[in-house]
Amino acid sequence: MTTLEPVKVGICGLGTVGGGTFNVLTRNADDIARRAGRPIVIQQVAARRDNPACDLAGINVTNDIFEVVRNPDIDVVVELIGGYDTARELVLEAISNGKHVVTANKALIAVHGNEIFQAAAEKGVMVAFEAAVAGGIPVIKSLREGLGGNRIQWLAGIINGTGNYILTHMRDEGRDFNDVLAEAQALGYAEADPTFDVEGIDAAHKLTILASIAYGVPLQFEKAYTEGISRITSEDIEQADNLGYVIKHLGISCRTDEGIELRVHPTLIPKQRLLANVHGVKNAIEIMGDAVGPTLYYGAGAGAEPTASAVVADLLDVARDMVTEHKYRTPYLAFSGIIEQSDQAPQVLPMENIVTAYYLRLMAVDRPGVLARVATILSEQGISIEALTQKEATEGELVPIIMLTHRTRESSMNEAIRQLESLADVAGSVTRIRVENLDDNA
């Protein structure tokens, strides 16, 4: 069957994803060779320590990752060490040595991707990163190739499993954020320092990558708006439920006439939407194209073998395209000439300029005229109210007022909230959660 030379792979890093990749490549080697038309063999592995899940008998193992990128017998370097600086140095040296690169490193691509793609283009090598976004879900391939006939209008995704695990359990069990976070940490779903996940940085890395591929613009992680879920209360989850919504931590990118929205924040989603029904550590991304309409991609966003699944898919692409002239390959960010023409690309919108609907919750003294004052402030900012509920209370007591607004500009909402918080009748700060109201009916 197989008549072509094997593709020789060097794996840098043998942690969770490295171990998974090693095992999938080994276990499914025969099927993979039948798919690629040639074997994909592990030529060398660089690891600082053993991974007990992997049987390394007969494998060339080094503890120096740079040995792999300098190994003349290696065609493709698989970077699975994570982090920024060393990974950047490793990948750039691999490229400089003419090797193709496969990486699962979202931080590296989101932050150093423009530089890496520029270097790779000059050397004519591939850099593949399906595993960097949403683990095993083939969303990069779907967006970059499968939807290639479309002008992408927006995308919205649950792209951090830790955050979704926490929100799912807060909702199902009526528990508090800190309580569920502690459980997630005990189960290994959250890191000891959970900032990266729960504050939305990890999701913003992934969103940055998706948006660049969707619209053909350079990576601009530094312009992403990021808001975490640590201030979401079980009260807000319950109120959202009463209104027919579920709160999810979404990454949203929308192409508007003014520019590109790039934002990660807690979001109310109508219950009947598929995204609202994605639970636990699972990920899902909804993508709207002008021809196809809404599509959705769901699966495991992390974990050893789900992520390995994406790494191996990239290796299959490399195996097929390594003989192809570079100009015929799919561009890294879907469109050719992105970085060279970045001055002509649409700009990322400042958060003040986005337009969305809002959920607001404020605690007000239940006395005559309060609602009128609240409504006047919103009205003066051009914000119209879609729904309002106020619990009954004894006059003079604090009572929550819950509102859903129609779409308005964030800057108007900021000003309205400033004024609401300065009202004598309003206690504490106003809770504001954006509502996902992207058009699902193209």
Added chain:
Amino acid sequence: MTTLEPVKVGICGLGTVGGGTFNVLTRNADDIARRAGRPIVIQQVAARRDNPACDLAGINVTNDIFEVVRNPDIDVVVELIGGYDTARELVLEAISNGKHVVTANKALIAVHGNEIFQAAAEKGVMVAFEAAVAGGIPVIKSLREGLGGNRIQWLAGIINGTGNYILTHMRDEGRDFNDVLAEAQALGYAEADPTFDVEGIDAAHKLTILASIAYGVPLQFEKAYTEGISRITSEDIEQADNLGYVIKHLGISCRTDEGIELRVHPTLIPKQRLLANVHGVKNAIEIMGDAVGPTLYYGAGAGAEPTASAVVADLLDVARDMVTEHKYRTPYLAFSGIIEQSDQAPQVLPMENIVTAYYLRLMAVDRPGVLARVATILSEQGISIEALTQKEATEGELVPIIMLTHRTRESSMNEAIRQLESLADVAGSVTRIRVENLDDNA
């Protein structure tokens, strides 16, 4: 930017999908050229009549589809005429003339695919058919490339929009099959002769294609089991709802030690599953891989531009790979050497040999001992009951007995039903609907 020669396309058929393809290629031409690195131009269109949705000014139009496949200026023939015989002849002649082929024709691929791929392999040309399954959802690409590292274990999908539209409205509005079918016909969602859609033939075509790609076996449409939705009653939908299930028309293919299951039939799905929440004309396919676990792909399964989205994605693949040697291209059915080695491939299981859980509804006279007789028959066939409900009634009246069984072999269930229907206490025939109980937790 663009330095490569344009790719010259001939479109055969300018109906719904042909018109959509023409319009998407025209409207998004600049973006498509930036993606492909070269323009994709419509060199000729063959149509028996005008499509008022298309502006054909300046286009070379013929009414002879065979002129397109003989046109020496055309690189890629896009077959959008549908049907079996003429489409087969057209595609085989295009291949014989050394042209690549893109088709949306599921019937053609499911029935004549083995012959077509064999001919194309001999000529070294591509035959792409993303649009043949689930319209705009890039599920062929995801299964064949994105999940290429996996051993696929099963897949299950809502792959006929007409059937899903009917079942959705039957459930939401408590209406009967014939009533909703008439409405779907009036709205253009169902054909005047709905057999192809509601009896599952269209879904079986698509399932056949998906299964071949999933497991690397030849296309075997003639071995697919097909059961339609025309006998589903609103009573069964309501009973399923009470038990926590939704009835969907699923195509299911599962790889077992004994062979490959290939079956289309109404199916009970637990309400919380994403597949149960796919409504109206939308499609979704869940795919289980050994590395990635469950993944799901959702979107529009039909319509002019959703299907065009898939056709254009295939054209982009052809544009990139037409310079590549054939042996480096992704095999038509994911694995190389499938048709040549078909004697070694796993066989499609006869329906009698599948193993699944069941929902049963029977009308029995409410008299002492009936339940015991029913339970004895099931027990003697080795079938265990998971749940049983019997409505209260006056003794001697007919009353429905509803049961959910654990997994059992179809042949045992056939025998049990034969015996149940021969009981004097049981009136009429036993309704049997299979329950989707594929493992979602790999």
